Amino acid sequence: MATSTPGTRERLQQCALALFEARGYAATTVAAIAHEAGVSHMTFFRHFPSKDSVVVGDLFDPMIAAAIANQPAHLPAFERAVRGLVAALDDEDARAEVRSSQFRRRIQLITATPELRSALWMSGQQTQQAVIEALTGTGASAAPARIAAGALMGAATAVLIDWGTQADAGDADEALRGGLLGLLGGAG
Incomplete structure (x- = not known):
């Protein structure tokens, strides 16, 4: 070996x-x-x-948390969370990862495999906790931070699963950007 x-x-x-x-x-x-x-x-x-971590592992939680923490504190928690995740997608490494054919294969495998959908949920809980900590660490109250983090993760997961099932869906980062910003009323 x-x-x-x-x-x-x-x-x-x-x-x-x-x-x-x-x-x-x-x-x-x-x-x-x-x-x-x-x-x-x-x-x-x-x-x-x-x-399962070969498929669902996420290396971007610290990047997402930092991008959320850098959002203007006067914005509502959910808007900060959405804008932070979208900002994290501008990172060159993050963009390369979510635009890779391997990323699409991983999402397609997750969609087709019940055990991996469960593992994705568990991985999402770690990201959700990082989002909560980023929001509360920069002034958001606990309840709005938890709600915003849960809504963000639910929406991002739904966007990615939908994207993974579409043959001509384009790039995942654009699907995430459009889907999440659309929740803010298309605010850019």
């Missing part, structure tokens, strides 16, 4: 997606993913805490 290299995480994710698509999520083991990637199963766990 090979040792971990800078491209190991990406290789593991590519192999996992290919195996999930070919064999199904439930029928694919971590050992099979690691073998396909040419690493040990322990190397898999150095990069991903669980099998």
Whole structure:
């Protein structure tokens, strides 16, 4: 087995997606993913805490939280949350990630796999908590922050699932931007 290299995480994710698509999520083991990637199963766990995190893992929570915290404090909590997430999409790494073919494959796999929809919900809870902390840390009261964070995550998830089921949906960042800003009455 090979040792971990800078491209190991990406290789593991590519192999996992290919195996999930070919064999199904439930029928694919971590050992099979690691073998396909040419690493040990322990190397898999150095990069991903669980099998589902290969698909639903989100590296952008700190970026989203910072972008929300940077929104004008006089805006209502929900508007700050929406505008913050949209602002986070302007980051070059975030844009590249959500415009990648691998991101679409991940969303399509989540939509088709009940276990992954549950894992997405759990991952979304972590993002929701980061949004709450960003809002309350910059002056929002607890209840409006919780409501805004829940509404943001529900809306973003609905937009992405709809986007993932459309063959000609365009880019995910544009779908998110349009869908979320539309909740503010199209305010740009």
